Amino acid sequence: MTMLGGYVGKLLRVDLSREKITEEPLPDEKILRKFIGGTGLGARLLYEEVNKKTKPLDPENRLVFVTGPLTGTTVPCSSNATLVTLNAECDQMIGTSHSHGFWGPLLKFAGYDGVIIQGKSKKPVYLSISDGGAEIRDAARFWGKDTHETEDFIKQDLGNPNASVGAIGPAGENKVFGAFIENDYHHSWAKGGGGRIMGSKNLKAVAVYGTGTIPIVDPQVLLEASRKWRRKIFDSPSIGNSMARAGILFGYKYIESQNILANRNFSQSTFPEYAENIDRIKSEFKVEPTSCWACPVSCCYRALVTTGPKKGFLATLSGGGENTEAAAANVGITDPGWIVYMTDLYDRLGMDSGAMGMSLGLAFELYERGIITKEDTDGLELTWGNATAAEALLRKAVNREGFGAVLADGPKKAAEKIGRGAEKYAIHLKGGGLNYHDWRAAWSVMLGQIVAGAGGRWEGYGVDVWAVEPDIGFAKYHDPHSVKGKAEAVKKTQFKKLWEDSIGICWIAAWGCPGALGWAAETVGAATGWKDFTPEEAMTVGERVTNLQRVFNLRQGFEAKRDFEDIGHRLLEAPPDGVAKGKPLGPHLETMIKEYYSLMGWSEKTGKPTPNTLEKMGLLDLDVATR
Amino acid sequence: MNQVLVVDPLRCSGCRTCESACSLIHFGESGSSKSVIRVIAFKHEAFFYPHVCHQCKRPYCAEACPVDALQRNSETGIVELDKEKCIGCKLCLEACPFGAMTIMDDGLAAKCDLCGGDPECVKFCDYGAIRLGDADQISQVKRLTEAEGILRAIGDQPRKVFDTAKLSTYGME
Numbered sequence: 001m002t003m004l005g006g007y008v009g010k011l012l013r014v015d016l017s018r019e020k021i022t023e024e025p026l027p028d029e030k031i032l033r034k035f036i037g038g039t040g041l042g043a044r045l046l047y048e049e050v051n052k053k054t055k056p057l058d059p060e061n062r063l064v065f066v067t068g069p070l071t072g073t074t075v076p077c078s079s080n081a082t083l084v085t086l087n088a089e090c091d092q093m094i095g096t097s098h099s100h101g102f103w104g105p106l107l108k109f110a111g112y113d114g115v116i117i118q119g120k121s122k123k124p125v126y127l128s129i130s131d132g133g134a135e136i137r138d139a140a141r142f143w144g145k146d147t148h149e150t151e152d153f154i155k156q157d158l159g160n161p162n163a164s165v166g167a168i169g170p171a172g173e174n175k176v177f178g179a180f181i182e183n184d185y186h187h188s189w190a191k192g193g194g195g196r197i198m199g200s201k202n203l204k205a206v207a208v209y210g211t212g213t214i215p216i217v218d219p220q221v222l223l224e225a226s227r228k229w230r231r232k233i234f235d236s237p238s239i240g241n242s243m244a245r246a247g248i249l250f251g252y253k254y255i256e257s258q259n260i261l262a263n264r265n266f267s268q269s270t271f272p273e274y275a276e277n278i279d280r281i282k283s284e285f286k287v288e289p290t291s292c293w294a295c296p297v298s299c300c301y302r303a304l305v306t307t308g309p310k311k312g313f314l315a316t317l318s319g320g321g322e323n324t325e326a327a328a329a330n331v332g333i334t335d336p337g338w339i340v341y342m343t344d345l346y347d348r349l350g351m352d353s354g355a356m357g358m359s360l361g362l363a364f365e366l367y368e369r370g371i372i373t374k375e376d377t378d379g380l381e382l383t384w385g386n387a388t389a390a391e392a393l394l395r396k397a398v399n400r401e402g403f404g405a406v407l408a409d410g411p412k413k414a415a416e417k418i419g420r421g422a423e424k425y426a427i428h429l430k431g432g433g434l435n436y437h438d439w440r441a442a443w444s445v446m447l448g449q450i451v452a453g454a455g456g457r458w459e460g461y462g463v464d465v466w467a468v469e470p471d472i473g474f475a476k477y478h479d480p481h482s483v484k485g486k487a488e489a490v491k492k493t494q495f496k497k498l499w500e501d502s503i504g505i506c507w508i509a510a511w512g513c514p515g516a517l518g519w520a521a522e523t524v525g526a527a528t529g530w531k532d533f534t535p536e537e538a539m540t541v542g543e544r545v546t547n548l549q550r551v552f553n554l555r556q557g558f559e560a561k562r563d564f565e566d567i568g569h570r571l572l573e574a575p576p577d578g579v580a581k582g583k584p585l586g587p588h589l590e591t592m593i594k595e596y597y598s599l600m601g602w603s604e605k606t607g608k609p610t611p612n613t614l615e616k617m618g619l620l621d622l623d624v625a626t627r
Numbered sequence: 628m629n630q631v632l633v634v635d636p637l638r639c640s641g642c643r644t645c646e647s648a649c650s651l652i653h654f655g656e657s658g659s660s661k662s663v664i665r666v667i668a669f670k671h672e673a674f675f676y677p678h679v680c681h682q683c684k685r686p687y688c689a690e691a692c693p694v695d696a697l698q699r700n701s702e703t704g705i706v707e708l709d710k711e712k713c714i715g716c717k718l719c720l721e722a723c724p725f726g727a728m729t730i731m732d733d734g735l736a737a738k739c740d741l742c743g744g745d746p747e748c749v750k751f752c753d754y755g756a757i758r759l760g761d762a763d764q765i766s767q768v769k770r771l772t773e774a775e776g777i778l779r780a781i782g783d784q785p786r787k788v789f790d791t792a793k794l795s796t797y798g799m800e
Contacts, residue, residue, distance in 0.1 A: 213658030296753035
């Protein structure tokens with residue numbers, strides 16, 4: 001047998017109930033070539049690991065962390081580690097999330113392509129993975145600590161400042177909505193509620209460190225292709241003009257011009273004061289971009305607040321604007337110091353602002369509308385922009401205290417508990433969060449978030465905003481508020497993205513980057529030795545993974561009607577102002593979803609992949625009916 | 628004229644692509660342990676120092692080597708290692724004041740050879756933190772940078788080129 005490069009060849013299995021750690025080989029080459037790694041391989045593994053009765057917080061649920069064959073190489077942004085598990089926010093769905101920094105590469109250097117964690121520990125523990133082994137260690141001392149403190153304490157405990165630590169905060173411990181896993185101070189496995197699941201297993205953190213290497217079959221080809229690819233990334237407008245070097249802090253003119261700045265629980269669609277103050281972060285504070293493994297972009301940044309009420313605070317944030325919009329703009333906060341402070345607070349407490357931020361936004365709006373009063377809110381005045389009230393409420397939600405307990409399970413459940421017509425104002429997709437910009441003004445992204453297989457998240461994103469995708473035939477932007485071509489664009493970008501989510505890179509390396517699809521196929525071929533790997537095969541992998549997620553969800557009991565109905569009403573209404581004013585997506589949604597189903601080869605009625613589609617994708621062995 | 632590898636920690640983002648490129652070009656594997664360039668990270672300070680061999684003019688590693696496996700190429704200035712001669716005694720490791728020597732898993736020494744003059748790490752540093760160039764040219768860039776800072780600070784002040792009356796201040800009369 002020829003050597004298979006890119007992979008290091010082993011999976012680690014950790015059973016927390018039995019305190020047993022074992023190693024197993026990766027699935028055979030046939031499976032690997034079909035599903036590669038990351039989301040694809042993770043979903044394939046999880047499909048076998050759980051059954052249709054398993055619930056997210058059951059000990060039987062698995063945390064499946066998987067890298068890809070490119071993770072830990074010179075390929076741009078090859079830092080990816082994907083978490084696949086049952087979705088703790090969106091019932092009956094798979095949950096996927098990706099984190100970056102150094103955790104994924106270090107896991108491979110330790111000798112493992114992935115880790116499967118199952119069971120439930122009797123007491124708080126953390127897992128330490130290092131060269132050729134792992135250890136379950138006591139974490140009682142760290143319980144209650146925030147994610148950044150935990151990272152520091154565990155590095156001290158291990159005596160290794162160069163380890164990477166993925167940790168939950170109080171949010172995960174208390175299993176609140178949107179709880180995530182934070183690593184390397186800046187990054188997180190954010191979507192799908194992985195932090196809740198870790199909390200349910202009494203697992204505080206997973207630390208990794210390794211000194212091994214990854215074999216590459218054709219290093220010359222890999223080096224050459226990665227070098228060309230790295231240069232080209234900056235040609236993508238979503239990166240060159242928006243993400244690079246903490247670029248989102250320069251990017252708000254564009255966001256405002258497209259009216260996609262999500263704010264005040266979507267009750268508005270423009271917020272010039274917020275956009276201006278984001279600019280002040282860059283010009284007034286001490287901002288330093290930081291990077292992940294092999295990243296030429298550096299979208300993440302540290303911001304030392306130098307003026308205003310939060311002077312002296314150092315925030316370590318991830319790139320992009322979703323986190324700050326959801327943490328700050330969504331409750332009307334505009335002070336630049338408070339913006340970075342609140343965003344960092346979500347990270348430290350260990351939760352996705354793009355999920356829990358909507359609980360807070362809902363509470364503020366209900367208060368402003370007089371639907372709830374001080375009597376409901378434990379005396380907090382939830383007026384737009386009241387930052388101290390927002391912080392107090394967030395801490396209450398994390399600790400499930402008082403009114404916070406009402407919000408702790410997300411906006412959909414909070415609205416049900418509050419009643420009084422609150423449902424109208426709850427922003428959610430299938431009960432979970434979304435990538436937090438105002439997609440009412442960018443219909444393809446909204447459609448993509450709605451039909452995404454793992455709940456509201458970046459899968460299909462079309463070509464309405466930020467970048468076009470010349471590699472898959474979209475050289476021009478689409479009209480963001482038109483039905484035409486949306487389903488097709490969502491389908492194709494979803495295939496491209498889920499392929500990229502399966503090979504070990506961060507999407508930032510490929511979004512709108514001309515040539516990236518070819519280089520991705522070429523580098524996967526060079527790393528593994530599959531020298532005939534083509535861009536077409538890459539897109540087929542994406543299509544297969546899209547179908548696999550669907551099959552997975554259907555097995556867990558997911559019904560297609562949720563694609564049409566389980567959506568916060570306001571997301572389908574027209575925004576009150578801006579370029580999309582008077583243009584609601586709602587009336588067109590059914591047509592668009594049915595067109596998407598039909599293009600996917602799924603039944604328009606049941607949303608199930610037809611037997612023909614499953615056969616084409618080589619997924620017949622996973623048919624819902626057979627399990 | 629010697630080409631030297633010069634690092635600028637203020638430009639380094641800590642991405643460690645250089646380590647991967649170094650290990651891939653020399654060993655066909657990706658991983659810091661097979662790289663002779665190492666990024667030293669001070670994460671709390673967000674300060675990163677790409678650590679390289681300085682290709683010393685009087686290399687202690689070579690002086691310590693009992694079998695002459697290490698020699699400075701006077702033409703290129705590269706301190707070269709002859710793997711055929713190396714006996715794996717690790718004396719070079721002890722002699723190098725900077726920690727630039729490495730012992731690989733074959734038990735033999737390894738060190739930076741500047742990839743024969745076209746270093747892979749430089750090609751992969753998108754931040755300009757690792758550069759290869761003529762020593763004086765590299766210093767000239769730093770001189771310029773410093774001078775530009777001074778220009779920005781006092782550049783709008785009146786010039787004193789003709790202000791000979793004050794020369795006495797400097798004892799130059």
